Amino acid sequence: MKELLNDPILAQAIVCLKDERPDPAVPLSADAIASVRIQAKLEQHDADVNLLLSLAEPLPVEPPEEEPTYGIDKTKFNLDITH
Numbered sequence: 001m002k003e004l005l006n007d008p009i010l011a012q013a014i015v016c017l018k019d020e021r022p023d024p025a026v027p028l029s030a031d032a033i034a035s036v037r038i039q040a041k042l043e044q045h046d047a048d049v050n051l052l053l054s055l056a057e058p059l060p061v062e063p064p065e066e067e068p069t070y071g072i073d074k075t076k077f078n079l080d081i082t083h
Contacts, residue, residue, distance in 0.1 A: 001055035
């Protein structure tokens with residue numbers, strides 16, 4: 001995706017999408033639900049644009065999962081099961 005975002009056409013399309021953010025104006029006569037709806041639309045729009053932009057960054061390397069010990073020190077036990 002990082003290579004794709006280097007394409008000026010795609011980059012311009014994302015800029016256009018960002019510029020098409022919904023109008024945050026809510027008429028004073030509107031009820032509280034209308035205000036909440038427009039806020040949700042704004043938040044979703046920003047999240048969508050940020051998601052597209054974040055795809056250009058590599059995912060962080062996840063650390064390996066530790067084996068669960070459940071509080072038991074395995075060195076105190078003979079775990080050789082070959083005999």
